[in-house]
Amino acid sequence: MPLDSYVTLGRSGLRVSPFTLGTMTFGEDLGWGASPEESKNMLAAYLDRGGNSIDTANIYTNGHSEQIIGDYFAGRPEARDRVVLGTKFFWNQYPGDPNGGGPGRKAIVRQLENSLRRLRTDHVDIYWLHNFDPVTPVEETMRALDDLVSDGKIRYVGFSDMPAWATTEAAVVARFRGWTPVVALQVEYSLLERTAEGELFPMAAALGMGVTAWGPLRSGFLSGKYGSDRSGQVDTTRTALVGAPRPEDYRVIDVLNEVAADMGVSAAAVAIAWVQGRAEIASTLIGARRMDQLEVNLTALDLLLPDDQRARLDAASTPSLNFPAANNAYMSRMAQFAGATVDGLPSVLSPLLAAPRR
Ligand SMILES: NC(=O)c1ccc[n+]([C@@H]2O[C@H](COP(=O)([O-])OP(=O)(O)OC[C@H]3O[C@@H](n4cnc5c(N)ncnc54)[C@H](OP(=O)(O)O)[C@@H]3O)[C@@H](O)[C@H]2O)c1
Incomplete structure (x- = not known):
């Protein structure tokens, strides 16, 4: 599957590559990222292969990631027009200023203006609400985003790391007010974090949202560097979002390493191919700190996991989902369609119901 086999993102006409280039590692400001030069080389390598989807955020390396991307595209207007450039708002970059971040109207407008300046562009293609704010009314956020679409400053709206109920509320409000819809989700998803399967994936399917997955290597835990035979000290300064692997994570990591060894490929490629091979995922966000990574x-683009290897990985990483996911899956198999055939699937109760009553 090449990078130019584009897919539509959710219920929209926006086409994106199966892998989106993550740029959280662009810039050395936090002491461990890629230099501007190496970052631009990674951008060029991704674009050369036909990639068209780039993800950043105002908070990444304190705005430096956006700046590096802006500098790269500044002399390449045609290349800029071709890409789907996404950035995010939420994190307050102005200590002491309560409206410096968040999803209120004043904060959104200011954050977007600053991102556009750093990105050296007049619009972003996907503007992502980065995180959940329980205080700001959802109508305010959605109306402010709709106005920015009307102003020509953003094209599409996405939600990242939001509870399913809050995303659903926003989507329904927008639908009935005729405002710009939420067309995409950004969720953490990997062999070590599958709980999005409980609420977020079914919501996305029902409401027409394309799912993009961040953290496919769980900050590197699934890259082959780790295993129960080499579980030494982890440098958690680089894995602040996820800490260190838990003892139970090594059961999954070990199976991943075995599958990679059996197939003669890298564990990182297997972990990413596993994510992208899930029917729910439109585009996987790949992160790298160096060109070789x-x-x-x-x-992973060219890696097709055989069914038996995928089944091994599925079984090793099966998540425990919050109520009522498991209960509802059981009920829909056992009771809802009792005695009926729905979409060609006979109910498992059919033979029981068909049995003569005594
Ligand atoms: N919406 C959100 O809240 C959110 C959150 C996080 C990320 N994101 C987006 O998603 C993108 C990807 O997320 P992520 O950075 O968490 O992805 P990830 O793939 O789970 O982790 C990337 C890290 O793993 C290590 N790595 C990557 N490729 C490797 C390889 N082939 N071999 C060995 N180590 C490798 C590198 O760290 P070391 O070399 O330091 O080990 C790299 O920084 C980000 O760039 C960002 O755009 C979004």
Whole structure:
């Protein structure tokens, strides 16, 4: 599957590559990222392969990630027009200023203006609400985003790391007010974090949202560097979002390493191919701190996991989902369609119901 086999994102006409280039690692400001030069080389390598989807955020390396991307595209207007450039708002970059971040109207407008300046562009293609704010009324956020679409400053709206109930409320409000819809979700999803399967994936399918997955390597835990035979000290300064692997994570990591060894490919490629091979995922966000990591991660494009290896990974990583996911899955198999045939699937109760009553 090449990077130019584009898919539509949710219920929209926006086409994106199966892998989106993550740029949280662009810039050395936090002491461990890629230099501007290496970042631009990674951008060029991704675009050369036909990639068209780039993800950043105002908070990444304190705005430097956006700046590096802006500098790269500044002299390449045609290349800029071709890409789907997404950035995010939420994190307050102005200590002491209560309206410096968040999803209120004043804060959104200011954050977007600053992102556009750093990105050296007049619009972003996907503007992502980065995180959940329980205080701001959802109508205010959705109306402010709709106005920015009307102003020509953003094209599409996405939600990241939001509870399913809050996303649903926003989507329904927008639908009945005729405002710009939420067409995409950004969720953490990997062999070590599958709980989005409980609420977020079914919501996305029902409401026409394309799912993009961040953290496919769980910050590197699924890259082959880790295993129960080499579970030494983890440098958690680089894995602040996820800490260190838990003892139970090593059961999954070990199976991943075995599958990669059996197939003669890298564990990173297997982990990414597993994510992208899930029917729910439109585009996987690949992150890399160095060019050699990006090259390895891109090999996942051509990796088709055989059914038996995928089944091993599925079984090792099966999540425990919050109520009522498991209960509802059981009920829909056992009771809802009792005695009926729905979409060609006979109910498992049919034979029981067909049995003569005594
Ligand atoms: N919406 C959100 O809240 C959110 C959150 C996080 C990320 N994101 C987006 O998603 C993108 C990807 O997320 P992520 O950075 O968490 O992805 P990830 O793939 O789980 O982790 C990337 C890290 O793993 C290591 N790595 C990557 N490829 C490797 C390889 N082939 N071999 C060995 N190590 C490798 C690197 O760290 P080391 O070399 O330091 O080990 C790299 O920084 C980000 O760039 C960002 O755009 C979004």
